[in-house]
Amino acid sequence: MARLESIRFMPHRSAILNSRVVWTPVTRGKVIDALPQIFWGNGMPWREANLWALERAASAEVDIRTVQTSATSLYAYAKWLEETETEWWDFPPRKADRCLVRYRGALIEARANGELAPSTASQRMRVVVSFYRWLKARGLLSSTLPTWQERIVGIRLVDPIGFERTIAVNTTDLSIPNRAAVGERLEDGLLPITAADRDAVLAFARDNASEELFLMLTLGFFTGMRLGSLTDLKVRTLSNAAPDPSIAGLFRLAVGPGADPPVATKFGVTGQIWITRTHLDRLEEYVHSVRRLEREAKAMPQHRDLVFLSRFGNPYAQRGSDKSVAMNVEMHAFKKLAVANGLAAMRGFRFHQSRSTFATELARIAIRAGGAVNAIAMVKEALLHKHEATSLKYIRFVEKAPAKEDVANAFTREFLGLLSRRESTADD
Known part of the structure; x- marks a missing residue:
């Protein structure tokens, strides 16, 4: 099966030395951390997709997180290609047999079966079409192939003053409409769980999950921090916690790019997270425990100040990313065990629901x-x-x-x- 990996890319220049090709680092070349790369099941790289990711990441116009998100969508396409034994350049005369048309049908079917959110299906198709546009522009795919039908649609916009204007947008017959869902939609479309379910989840996690997962869940449920901030939380952030001047027993943790030390936040917002004295003491107890110190000893110097480290001393996620493979693996096992033990609230649970639950309870109070x-x-x-x-x-x-x-x-x-x-x- 295809796999998605991240590498640290350092540009090199080739030169002939003694009849041999020698690669030397480019002086002052832009180093790209966490550059996504896709590999087929046989171990060979998907060169075209990886080149697209590199070109976008090397550009100052595209953020690396956008490149990673696009690579995730393209990785899903690569897995489908291998599962169906389809080539990515397969565009026969019969429309129904073309790879992109078949993939669109697979996405719509997955959406109908509840396997994919409507927004995810639309995004994956949009990313794949963007990739093929790039292939055509770079001459890596013949422009004469019957890939799709172009069309122009008008989008009507109304500004705050009331003026209307219409923007013409290029689209294709492959696009999957993402119609807004009916009903309440909170952040990321996830709904909170009840306070009683929250307490049951935490009680079960305390006895059956790792200490790291339990503490992350408590932080999610009682501070509202995102996973990207939790995995980038520093020991010095806890040490620098400032007491709230108006409420006894409440402290503030500085997060964001403007904090010292900086902690990743969505949109680069700098602010302060509320945390109780009891919660802060529990985290500091964990930070100085033998369990965490053993992980710190295995970590690279730049990661040793992180509060949460995997058992191999690695960060749980790339800085600024809300995606964590290690967390996903542990959360999947925990949810499976919880549901088997009758904890219905964990069926389909997402970590971000802890943030939604905190926000809802805070709003109610x-x-x-x-x-x-x-x-x-x-x-x-x-x-x-x-x-x-x-x-x-x-x-x-x-x-x-x-x-x-x-x-x-x-x-x-x-x-x-x-x-x-x-x-x-x-x-x-």
Whole structure:
């Protein structure tokens, strides 16, 4: 099966020396960390895809995280190609047999079966089409091949003042529409779990998960930190925790590119995370434990200040990334065990739901204490939201909850009443 790896790319220049090809590092060449590379199941690299990733990463116009996200989508395409024994340049005259058309059908089927989110299916198809556009532009794929049909669509935009304008956008007949889902959508489209389920998950994790996973879950549920920030949390961040001037027993952890030391955050937002004294003491106890110190001894010098390290002394994720292979493996095993033990809340659970749960509980408390207006500001500050609109989603979600509960109870009473009347009629 195809695999996706990350490398540290250092540009080299070839030269002939004594009838031999010698590669020497390019002076002042741009070193690219975490450059994604795709390899086929037989170990051979997918040269065209890797060259596309390199060209984009070397450009100052594309962030490395964007390149990594695109590579993940292309990696999914590579796996499908191997599973179906299809060549990526296979474009026969019959449209239904073309590789891109068949892949589009596979994505739509996966979306219909609930295996992929609609946004994921749309993104994967969009990335693959972008890759093929690049292949054509570089002459690596014949422009005469029947890949797709181009078309132009108009998108109507309305600015805050009320003026309308239409933008013409190039698209293809391969695009997969991503229609907005009906209902409440919080950050990343994930819903929170209840406080009771949260406590049950943490109790089970304390007894059945690794100490690292348990602590990360507690931080997610009680501070709202993203996985990318958790995996980049420093020991000095804990040491530099400042007490909150207005609330006894509450501390603030400085995160973001402007913090000392810097801790990765989404959109590079600099701010402070709230944490209780008890929680902070528990983390500091772990930091100085034999278990973590053994991991620190195996780590490279630049990683030794990280709070969370794998058993091999490696970071759980690339800096600034919310994707962690090590975390995914452990979380998968933990979810499987939890569901087998009757913990239904862990079925389909995503780590980011811990953040949604924290935000929802915080919004509920804040609304009860100071109203919706103050709650928006509090949620925005605690979760380092870039826009108030994101915080407002949680406020609306909490405000609608009582009405939804009343409606559900009313429907239940009506149904039970109807059922009892039907049973009594049947007895008569």
